[in-house]
Amino acid sequence: MINYIIQVILFQVLFVAVYDFFLSKETFFTKNRWYLLGTAVLSFVLPLFKIPTVQKAVPQEYYILLPEVVLSPQKVIEKAAWYQSITYLDLLFWIGCVLFLVMFLVKLERIIRLVLQYGTTPKGNYKLILLPKETKAFSFFNYIFLGKDIPLSKQEKIIQHELVHSEQKHTLDLLFFEFLKIVMWFNPMVYVYQNRISLVHEYISDAVASKSDKKENYINHLLADIFQVEHISFINQFYKHSLIKKRIIMMTKTQSKKVKQLKYLLLIPLLGSMILYTACSSEEVKIEKQPVTVYKTEDGKIVKKPSTGYQSKYLDIYLGDGMPNAKEYSIDELREEEKGEYLDLLKGFNKEGMPQLNIRVFEAENGRKMVAFEKPHVEKSETQRKNNYQDSEDIPFSLLDKVPTFPGCAEGDKDCFHKSVSKFVQDNFDMSITKDLGLPIGKKRIYVQFKIDKEGKVIDVKARAPHPTLEQYAEELAQKLPQMEPGIKNGAKVQVGYTLPITFEVK
Template sequence: MINYLIQVILFQVLFVAVYDFFLSKETFFNKNRGYLLSTVVLSFLLPLFKIPTVQKAVPQQYYTLLPEVVLSPQKVLEKAAWYQSVNYLDVVFWCGCFLFFVMFLVKLERIIRLILKYGIRQQGNYKLVLLPKETKAFSFFNYIFLGNEIPTQKREKIIEHELVHSEQKHTVDLLFFELLKIGMWFNPMVYVYQNRISLVHEYISDAVASKSDKKENYINHLLADIFQVEHISFINQFYKHSIIKKRIAMITKTPSKKVKQLKYLVLIPLLGSMLLYTSCTSEQDTIEKKSVKQPIKVYEKKDGKIVEKASSGYQSKYLDLYLGDGMPSTREYAIDELTEEERDEYAALLKSFNKIGVIQLKFRVFEAENGRRMVALGKPSIEKYKELGKTTQLDAGVVPFSLLDKAPTFPGCAEGDKDCFNKSMMKFVQDNFDTSITKGLDLTSGKQRVYVRYKINKDGNVTGIEARAPHATIKEHVEALVRKLPQMQPGEHNGKKVSVGYTLPITFEVK
């Protein structure tokens, strides 16, 4: 969610920058209104779009799943008092939402109170509310509020101006941003957008109202007196001192040439780059989706097509199987993209093959036709496999375990000894995992699991550390723990030192 919000704010900054530099000085007021409204909506939608072809073109990194490290019962800690487990960031967020919701209701109540207190005069297609002993002038939907102290000769021009707001539903725009502020009160760009749209509303009304009179006379109405202002952000105000200078400048401005509408085309490369950016990034939710067991489907390849074998459906599993030669052409998943249930099943399957001594050249996960994920157990020739690896995996700079000539070596182990590597990693975690950091964390009773992903680079150093944990405190601790790993002897492929990725699962119980 944090990544999503950052992308939303970033896109809004870019959209507003384009507006300020290219469009705000032009007289295409209605188009500018449409630009501001559409881009604020687009900023929320664009991070959700992922272009599959772009995602597939970006080489994925592959990680070897290490044996699970289970912490001993002596390291299991009790849950602490409730106040130690409160997520104060969430508290601040919801308090802010509540405060802005109350402020919204207060503003709405002030308008309703004015209507009920002073009554309505039906005037054709609008309703007039006269405010005694006031010089305010503003509109809300088809209600026009007019101070009784405003001279009679000036009222007609003010009403004409406010009717444009009413007829073009400008209040809807302002209410939209008011509601947006309730959930995004911390986002400064919402306030910037609201300021820009309010100014565009005034430009639109001025452009229409000034046509019926000389521009000089209309400008005099703006400058004649100092009027009070009703400080309600979702009403259209005739007199607002901070923007009168800009309004006068725009009224007297020569209409922009139509060719300048081509400036809106700058949106095309901007949107393209945003879509490319969102397609090349992904966000892993801290709350994982749960898989459902289904009768297993076993696939094979016949005449170049992947088909279901007749032996399918003999038991229920989270993952399907692919037993054909070669690899499927569907989307491939990294191990840490699987759900917790799928990773457990994958690890159990991998362990069972290791026990019987089967050398599995390929042990990868792909998307099946039914939307589930399938483990590919095909065994093509080594030459074919290495050729495939060079074109799809080695470009990513991280080599899968099955392609290595020599696996990385933990200090104190024999060169390339995988078993010693696994045992050394397990001992390192058990010796260095400080379970006291779980004090005060509101963790659900039962088994809790942490996944930490990292690489051993060409120099034998640990890099690219990313953890997924049930709590941010545990995540930070595990990442710091892996950073303490000693320098190792790097893996080799085709006589060259290469980077190797790992995924390390750590399990502990909470009572």
Template sequence: MINYIIQVVLFQVLFVAVYDFFLSKETFFTKNRWYLLGTAVLSFVLPLFKISTVQKAVPKEYYILLPEVVLSPQKVIEKASWYQSFNYLDVLFWIGCLLFFIVFLVKLERIIRLILQYGVARKENYKLVLLPKETKAFSFFNYIFLGKDIPSSKQEKIIQHELVHSEQKHTLDLLFFEFLKIIMWFNPMVYVYQNRISLVHEYISDAVASKSDKKENYINHLLADIFQVEHISFINQFYKHSLIKKRIIMMTKTQSKKVKQLKYLLLIPLLGSMILYTACSSVKLSEKRSKNIIKENMSEVEDVPFSSLDKAPTFPGCEEGDRKCFNLSMMKFVKKNFKVKLADSIKEISGKKRIYALFKIGIDGRVFGFKVRAPHPELKTHTIDMLKKLPQMKPGEKNGKIVRTGFVLPITF
């Protein structure tokens, strides 16, 4: 998961870099809007891409984490302390999601409260909410919020501007990034994306609204007064001081030549590079896990379910591919052949003991590749000797081909 998140953030950085350097100063506002929305979605999809030809070049081994075998029924196995089983990163992630969801609800409640408090004047294409003693101006879907203290000479221009936001569903864009902020609150690029698309929304609305009047007059409306700002990230605000200068520069800019739309073709090599990187990195990660599966903490081995195989290896006496029977047979085998008394006789270790054993079932069904991590050398030797007694089995299958399958067996006593 961490590798996936890193790739998402990396791809978003690259997409935004291309936008800032090549596209942000062009007047293709609608195309830029869809570029930002599309690449935000692609950044989550691309890390899932796999190229079959690249994947097939590397032989696969499927590691299956078997159920833990608990021995020594005569003893009470110590319960792991709550903090030992605590995944702090998961807890932190969900706390962050909860907090940002609460923040979102608070913002939404502020908008609903304004509607209920001041009422709605229904117009032909929108709903107007007049705010007494305010100079705020913003929209949310087809609701336009307008401060009564805004001069009447400017109200019509502002409404025209906000109507563009409403008609083009700009609120949906902002809510999309608001959702991303909830599930990826730790990712700064989500905030960058939301900032960029908010500015594009203003460019689009300015371009449409300024057509009904001279641009000079429209610009004067932006500069005439200092207005209040409502600090809600998923509303479209007419007066946002940090954006006004950029909006004026863009309105006075000469229309970009059509040939400059070729800049969007930069996406093709960029996407190709990202897909190739994703495929290659997943192969390298798979190889690394295979080589270091015992060297690193065995508790972090990825749990690959039996369902990843078309046919699971078959333990003698079980029906072909019977996963439940395989697990039970392995459990019975360990309980029958593991010498608990040997572990009890070792004075150097005390309390709960855990062994992680790895073995493989080859394409001929023979068991091999024994690797064990144990708290004492004698236990390691004994576990390997025990695993060597495993009977020959029927190998597993994937995509109609017999495959070598690896197993991780935790033993606790």
């Protein structure tokens, strides 16, 4: 999601830059209005574009070992306080949204209050609201607000100006950006866009209203007096001091030649580069013809050695995003308790009907043991080797663009997914099921394997446990996981497999 937001802001910066440098000084006011509206919408759509022809083949299935879920009779007592589970970035976002929503409602309430307080006078295609002891002049949809203290000689011109705003539905443009400010209050480009389109609205209205009189007379009306200004961002107002100079410059400007409309063609290469950027933004995956193991020697040198006889598939819960620069151990070199721990884990994978894996052990520079489970190498035909990338079992899970999204999590939030699955198990696993099964005292494990298909549904649930009752119970529990948003690779939905270890202690 953060990557998406960054792309939206980046595209908006580029669109506004093109507008400011090439289009803002031209007199194609209506086209500029639609340019600003259209590019504001496009900036949200373009990051979603994916072009299949420039993308890699999409593997159909991935596997990953989830963090272990530890259960105990005191799990309710040991649960973290509610405030410890809050994502403060999300909290800040929602506080901002609520604050800007309240500000919008306050502004809207001020407009409604003026209508109710002073009443309306129907004038054909608009409604006039006269404001006593005021020199304000602004419009909101087909409501024109006019201060009674504005001289009668100027009122007609102001009404003509505001009628253009009303007839061309300029208020809708400002409301659109006002709503964007509520959901993207942190994005400075939304404010820039609203400022630019407010100025374009004034250019359009000036161009229409000044046709019925000499431009010099119209400009004199703008300069004659200093009027009050209503500070509401989604209304069109006749007198806004910061805009008057720019409006006068544009009214006295020579009409732009039609050939300059070709400047809008700058959008073509700009859009093309943006689509290519979003379609190719995923890092290209390079798969070597033969797997390579990386070692760190005693003198600190990094050595790469072909992994003869193996085609590896590393689980990123242990190894991060790739093979570590670490010393490799034989499983027999480990302490008996460590060896038993890993072999017990391996049995959880190698249950009938599950992928059959081997085990390799590494030690990182900080001394921490890490383990990789890998699929034994199988010789493939030339055709199979060419299609190696499409063999989903050869692709590490860390290469997914977006992991499946658990309900309530931000899109593709891997950490939130892990925590949510763990919380689901902790909240719904009934520890009483482990009693009266005759299990020996000590730590026990259940391994649950399931897949999240392309529709986000949990399927193919299998479990291995120290008792058949626990296997059945674990499978039923996993099947109750909610439907999620599926994993994504290169813009396509993929099926993802998981193995979930659950640990509990029998006393």
